[in-house]
Amino acid sequence: MKRHDHPNLRPHRKELRQNLTPAEAFLWKQLQHKKLDGRKFRRQHSIDHFIVDFYCASEKLIIELDGQVHMNPMAEEKDLKRTQYLENLGFTLIRFENKMVFENLPSVLQEIRENFK
Template sequence: MTRPMVKHARALRKRMTPQEVRLWNRLKTWRADGFVFRRHTPLGRYIVDFVCFTPKLVIELDGGQHNLDDHRAADAIRDAWLQGEGFPVLRIWNMDVHRNMDGVLISIRDALEAGLRDMRR
């Protein structure tokens, strides 16, 4: 992990989007359940929005620009690398954080529980 990447991750933490703040405020309460999340964390050459290391799960919040072909292609490459490192990626639309937070949290919890089941095998 390079020093510029660490500095960039810190800067991202200081200027989180409203959607990131809203989700972060919910995720950080899950520590009591044993799910510890970190925000804007370098993994390889990428900085992920949120990561839980046990079980491994990356959460990416996406705005409308991720519908553009070049973003979709870059996201696919990034997701493939992260999955190759054992980190499934759950992509969530920013709008869902505002309109369907309960559904978002259920999807995250389901992904975490699936990861725990896989760890026990």
């Protein structure tokens, strides 16, 4: 199985990239064009059967942004299983609530940096 860029997910990834949430678009402005310490990030990147919000291959780092839809027990359990699955593949996954991106961007960027190897 192809681990990255699964062909069946390409149309959905493209749609997600064209319709970023406000928090994703705000954070993407800080990550695109290697703006964060020269690291290249991809948005809406597929790993196995998941599409992650942001991915930095050189760091094996995944960043997920969580809005209100993630704030219920069923979604939290699903997110936990997804996180465990991806971490078992050797990736580091960090999550931020959307409001953190808007209200405390410097600390979000610092936490991302702290996960660089």
